Amino acid sequence: MDFPNKYSLFSLESLSQDFANSIRKQLLTQEADKQLLLAFTACKDGEMRTRIQAARLYGSEVPVKEITHLTGLPRRTIIRWYGRYLKQGLSGFVDNRQGGNHQYLTDEQIQDWTLAFLSQKHKTEP
Numbered sequence: 001m002d003f004p005n006k007y008s009l010f011s012l013e014s015l016s017q018d019f020a021n022s023i024r025k026q027l028l029t030q031e032a033d034k035q036l037l038l039a040f041t042a043c044k045d046g047e048m049r050t051r052i053q054a055a056r057l058y059g060s061e062v063p064v065k066e067i068t069h070l071t072g073l074p075r076r077t078i079i080r081w082y083g084r085y086l087k088q089g090l091s092g093f094v095d096n097r098q099g100g101n102h103q104y105l106t107d108e109q110i111q112d113w114t115l116a117f118l119s120q121k122h123k124t125e126p
Contacts, residue, residue, distance in 0.1 A: 026086055028059030039090055051093045055082045 028036070036056040043049045054071045058064070059082060064075050071078070084092030105113070 026059075027061060028056065033060065035090070036085075047095070048093055051081045052090075054078045055085045055093070058082045059085075 033056060036052055036059075040049055040052045040056065043052060050071050050073065054067055054073055055078075057067045057070070058078050064078065067073070067078055068075055073081075081093065086092075
C-alpha cells in the first residue's frame with residue numbers, strides 16, 4: 001500500500017524556515033525592542049551592532065533567512081546571540097572568547113632558544 005508523504009506539499013526550505021520560526025519561545029517586548037534600538041544607535045563597535053541588530057530582528061519575528069542575508073551570520077549564531085540576550089541582557093552581546101595564540105614556552109626556554117639560534121647564526125656567517 002502506498003501512503004502519501006506528509007511533506008510532499010512543502011519544500012524542504014519552507015520546512016526549515018517554519019522550524020526556525022517555531023523555536024522562538026519569547027518575542028521581544030516593546031521595552032526590550034526599544035532598549036536594543038537605543039543600544040544599536042549608541043554602539044560604535046561594528047560586530048556588537050551586528051549582534052544587537054540580529055537579536056532585535058529575530059525577536060521581532062523577521063524571517064531567519066532574511067536576517068542571515070542582512071547580517072551575514074549563520075542561523076545558529078543568530079539564535080545563540082538572541083538566547084544570550086534573553087538570559088543576560090545587553091551584557092550577553094559581549095564576546096568573551098579568549099584568543100588561541102597562547103605561549104607554551106617559558107621565558108627561560110625562549111631565552112635559551114634565542115641564544116642558541118643567534119650563536120648558530122654567527123657560526124654560519126663568514
